[in-house]
Amino acid sequence: MVRASSRIESRNWEARLDLVLQKQLANQQMQAIDSALDHLFHTDLDAYDALLDSIEAISGSCTLEHDGKAHDALLLAVPVLAWTRFTIPSGPISAAAMQALTAQLYGHILASNTRAAIAPTLFSIDQLPRSYGDTYQLTRRMAEAALSGKSLQMPAALPDTAPFLADTRYVLLAVTAEAGQPLLRWQEDEAGPNRVAATQAALTQWQLQAGPSLQAMLPGCGIELMLPGAYYVTCREADKAIRPISLRAAAHYLTHALAVEPAQLSVVIAAIGEESGDYRVDEFRLAYSVGDSQEVVYGVVWPLYDEETAEEFISSLSPIRPAANAPLTPLQQIIAVLRETGITRIQQAGSVMPGEYCDDCGSPLFCNVEDEMVHAEMPEDAQQNTGHLH
Secondary structure (H helix, E strand, O other), X not given: OOOOOOHHHHHHHHHHHHHHHHHHHHOOOHHHHHHHHHHHHHHOHHHHHHHHHHHHHHHHEEEEEEOOEEEEEEEEEEEEEEEOXXXXXXXXXXXXHHXXXXXXXXXXXXXXXXEEEEOOEEEOHHHOOOOHHHHHHHHHHHHHHHHHOOOOOOOOOOOOOOXXXXXXXXXXXXXXXXXXXXXXXXXXXXXXXXXXXXHHHHHHHHHHHHHHHHHHHOOOOEEEEOOOEEHHHHHHHHHHHHHHHHHHHHHHHHHHHOOOOHHHEEEEEEEEEOOOOOOEEEEEEEEEEEOOOOOOOEEEEEEOOHHHHOEOOOOOOOOOOOOOOOOOOHHHHXXXXXXXXXXXXXXXXXXXXXXXXOOXXXXXXXXXOOOOEEOOOOOOOOOOOOXXXX
């Protein structure tokens, strides 16, 4: 499919691949899919990307027959970025809140002549489908509920969620329309040819109108609403967007818990990657200390996604922006957010470090000023808090 010399050939291979994936996902043959992904990741990244796109497309969308007509269905994620010093709620959504959310989704996000089924649950990331096969089953179950008009039942017991100070909550829904018809507001002809303007207008209205309803579900939290969209893409965008919020939440929490000013905090940034010599970085880990202490009091993980997983090791902390109008790299984003919060004592570990974890509790280890990977431990006399950080 990747090497096809024409769109016709590419679509032929794509259709054949889709048939194979339909069978494997329907039968929960995840080992075969995972093995194929792992093989291609190490041998052919273009083919890996193409296979991953196909898996996400098949598991997060479908075409169903209803009343003698084919209908397209798409699984959507509605992300809410939240931060607090307390606990970020998750779980069942009340009937009144569901009614308000449904009206706002139809009013600002979904295209005309669509039908939707909304899961009556505010999900944390730990409660989302665990595999492509699970997503495949959920998409079809929700699509059938949307077309039939029947209420959607969710499992009574969901996995526990880790209590972070900054985290994302999700509402999930399946939207359906007759095959070939628009599913989202900005796909309609009335939206005009400028997709950027149309989506920005939809986001603005969504934030204004749905914000109070979602805020009521998350008492004691600050929130930011993102544009709802296709499940996998939108979840990845939310994962990226929560990262700077996690750093701001960390600074806010530490200055209050330790009764210090931001300028008294110091941060060591360690690039974490494979010990293969190619310096490919998978994430950054930020170790917070007070002053020049070697004791790490808190740690935050900044994961990298998509194109960010390329070579991303920068030996110098300056300049923040290497060239006019050039986008900030992840490391430069981290430094910019730290300085924005008032933290100026920043240094970087001398090399790419292995991703080590605590043998007892499984928590990630963080690099101190001596380039040693250690456990983050708050002082015993620090003000207690119910949350943890990414």
